[in-house]
Amino acid sequence: MTSDTDVKLAIYQATAASGRVPTADAVAASVGATREDVIASFGRLAAQRLLALDRGGEAIRMAPPFSAVPTPHRVRVDGTEYFANCAWDALGIPAALHRPAEVLSRCEQSGAPLELSVDSSGPAPSTWLFHCQVPAAGWWKDIVFT
Amino acid sequence: MLFFRSEELIDDWCRTRDLPRRPSVRMDQLWQLAVTWYGTRLTAESRRPGPQEMRGIFEGLGLLGDFWDPQSDAFAPGKP
Structure with missing residues (x-):
């Protein structure tokens, strides 16, 4: 029987390798489980706030820090480009992969481009700032908005 | 959760959207x-x-107050 941990690792390993969050079918093939079992596992992982789901729970929208859909927050690592869910997750991708990265985003007010180099010690010195509109107690009430 | 180039640009972004x-x-x-x-x-x-x-x-990063408390109800609907 496939565990939720197997499913979680399959999701994250596939995403790390390709830059794309896998489908339920791809995860099922990877772990040798049925699509139905994998979708049930998606639901349990979402309940732990390790995934955010789409399409009635049958697809992954977020495997934080990775986004399954394009966003303004892109991260390049070793020639692979990833989409992050938000500014926090843009730094979360090099933190998760333990690899040097280029974070490409923008100032939300001015539109000025952000190009930030990140290595194992963190981002290059920068005066840019992070701002979150939603208080911590509300982040997962609507995680896509947050 | 967004990036901004300066405090003033955060102020502008919030003001133009009437957000706190x-x-x-x-x-x-x-x-x-x-x-x-x-x-x-x-x-x-x-x-x-x-x-x-x-x-x-x-708290270890100096991020203090109700905004950073994951169980605070200070921002719940109806709160002043």
């Missing part, structure tokens, strides 16, 4: 949050921090 100004976070603080949240995310043991851990993480 929230505390800003420096990039070095954000990196520490990223490492704490996601540094083990690709491992079998990974999990999201619980509320008490979150409080400790935020």
Whole structure:
């Protein structure tokens, strides 16, 4: 029987390798489980706030820090480009992969481009700032908005 | 959760949308949050921090107050 941990690792390993969050079918093939079992596992992982789901729970929208859909927050690592869910997750991708990265985003007010180099010690010195509109107690009430 | 180039641009963004100004976070603080949240995310043991851990993480970075409390009801609908 496939565990939720197997499913979680399959999701994250596939995403790390390709830059794309896998489908339920791809995860099922990877772990040798049925699509139905994998979708049930998606639901349990979402309940732990390790995934955010789409399409009635049958697809992954977020495997934080990775986004399954394009966003303004892109991260390049070793020639692979990833989409992050938000500014926090843009730094979360090099933190998760333990690899040097280029974070490409923008100032939300001015539109000025952000190009930030990140290595194992963190981002290059920068005066840019992070701002979150939603208080911590509300982040997962609507995680896509947050 | 967005990037801004300056405090003034955060002010402008909030004002033009009639949204409350929230505390800003420096990039070095954000990196520490990223490492704490996601540094083990690709491992079998990974999990999201619980509320008490979150409080400790935020306090350790100087991120204090109800805004950073994952169980605060200070911003609940109907609160002044």
